[in-house]
Amino acid sequence: REMAFVSPLGSASGPESLSFRSALSRASSGRLKSRSRRSTWSLPRLGPAMTATSPSVRGLSFDYFKQTATGEDTPRLVPLWRRIFSDHLTPVELYRCMVSESDNTTPSFLLESVTNDGNAGRYSFVGARPVMEVLAKEFDVAITDYRAQRAGKATESSAKRVEGCQDPWQLMRDITEQLPAAQPEGLPRTFTGGWVGYGGYDTVRYGEIESLPFEEAPKDDRGLPDLHMGLYQSSVTFDHFEKVCYAIVWVDLEDFDRDLQRAHANGMQQLDELTRVIQDGVLLSPLSSGTVDIDPSSTTKFHRSAKANMTRAEFDKAIEQCLYHMSVGDTFQVVFSQRFEREAKVDPFSVYRALRIVNPSPYMIYVQCAGCTLVASSPEILCKVKDRVVTNRPLAGTRWR
Numbered sequence: 001r002e003m004a005f006v007s008p009l010g011s012a013s014g015p016e017s018l019s020f021r022s023a024l025s026r027a028s029s030g031r032l033k034s035r036s037r038r039s040t041w042s043l044p045r046l047g048p049a050m051t052a053t054s055p056s057v058r059g060l061s062f063d064y065f066k067q068t069a070t071g072e073d074t075p076r077l078v079p080l081w082r083r084i085f086s087d088h089l090t091p092v093e094l095y096r097c098m099v100s101e102s103d104n105t106t107p108s109f110l111l112e113s114v115t116n117d118g119n120a121g122r123y124s125f126v127g128a129r130p131v132m133e134v135l136a137k138e139f140d141v142a143i144t145d146y147r148a149q150r151a152g153k154a155t156e157s158s159a160k161r162v163e164g165c166q167d168p169w170q171l172m173r174d175i176t177e178q179l180p181a182a183q184p185e186g187l188p189r190t191f192t193g194g195w196v197g198y199g200g201y202d203t204v205r206y207g208e209i210e211s212l213p214f215e216e217a218p219k220d221d222r223g224l225p226d227l228h229m230g231l232y233q234s235s236v237t238f239d240h241f242e243k244v245c246y247a248i249v250w251v252d253l254e255d256f257d258r259d260l261q262r263a264h265a266n267g268m269q270q271l272d273e274l275t276r277v278i279q280d281g282v283l284l285s286p287l288s289s290g291t292v293d294i295d296p297s298s299t300t301k302f303h304r305s306a307k308a309n310m311t312r313a314e315f316d317k318a319i320e321q322c323l324y325h326m327s328v329g330d331t332f333q334v335v336f337s338q339r340f341e342r343e344a345k346v347d348p349f350s351v352y353r354a355l356r357i358v359n360p361s362p363y364m365i366y367v368q369c370a371g372c373t374l375v376a377s378s379p380e381i382l383c384k385v386k387d388r389v390v391t392n393r394p395l396a397g398t399r400w401r
Contacts, residue, residue: 096349
């Protein structure tokens with residue numbers, strides 16, 4: 001399955017440098033307090049020496065929030081954020097501070113990166129508990145909306161089924177277009193919130209339904225949704241270069257009938273809770289220490305018992321079919337594979353931790369979805385967005401590059 005990682009909430013101008021002068025100024029206004037095994041500075045509220053345009057408080061100021069909310073674009077989503085020292089916490093630790101090992105059904109994600117030259121990527125992303133989920137199985141689509149519940153306007157989430165939906169991707173686009181986001185200065189030019197999840201290989205059929213109908217799809221022996229995406233309006237972005245992390249909450253003004261005072265107060269409450277998780281650093285489940293007893297660069301083959309989804313004879317026959325289609329010009333390249341599976345009692349997050357050690361890659365993902373957990377480490381991009389420019393590199397065998 002392919003990872004789908006879309007950011008409709010936009011990005012803004014690059015983060016301004018956090019000087020030690022401004023950092024110490026903030027710290028001196030607070031008090032040192034100890035929680036669990038960590039010592040952290042409490043974050044002061046806006047004071048006379050800290051203006052609404054200061055980089056360190058711009059994401060908190062009601063005046064700036066109001067200015068952004070009433071701008072010419074009249075956005076529906078307006079962010080609040082804090083920049084926090086991140087040298088006391090890793091993305092792996094923060095994920096375990098947000099989601100416990102036993103909580104393996106909560107939609108959540110950890111996205112990390114190591115460049116091809118061995119350097120750590122600049123950003124890592126952590127999030128849990130989206131405000132909306134979209135699940136699709138062929139043309140049967142289910143939408144679960146938690147926004148009213150979290151805004152205090154309802155006691156439970158709302159759920160509805162959209163039967164006969166011809167294209168869930170277009171449905172998500174329609175939802176996104178109803179949520180225009182502000183573009184304030186101060187947030188990093190990267191992912192700060194939006195859709196995270198997966199779209200299975202068969203979701204290509206939504207766009208090619210006449211030539212690739214679901215009726216002709218191979219037998220589904222997994223029973224998983226074809227698509228599961230979550231809309232995250234709160235998340236944490238680690239900037240490893242600046243040594244800070246951004247705790248970000250996007251406030252939906254319509255949830256508060258565009259009452260900016262109430263919207264800001266509710267957003268600050270959510271931001272305070274997220275900040276507290278980061279500052280306390282209390283793990284909800286222990287992270288066991290591990291050792292690497294294999295040489296990742298070794299050519300030695302490690303054999304483990306695993307069950308394949310085809311026999312050797314079936315595999316050889318499939319290879320012959322691939323060669324035939326290439327010889328007659330139906331395709332110029334085929335990426336053929338088979339699936340291996342084995343039962344294991346180990347926590348999937350431990351598998352991810354091991355994978356990021358033995359196979360560090362530019363695109364490392366841990367995503368909990370409905371009925372499955374995705375663990376991956378890939379060197380190839382499918383698409384990326386930088387400075388509002390989308391770069392698409394089709395997978396090998398799908399089209400000419």
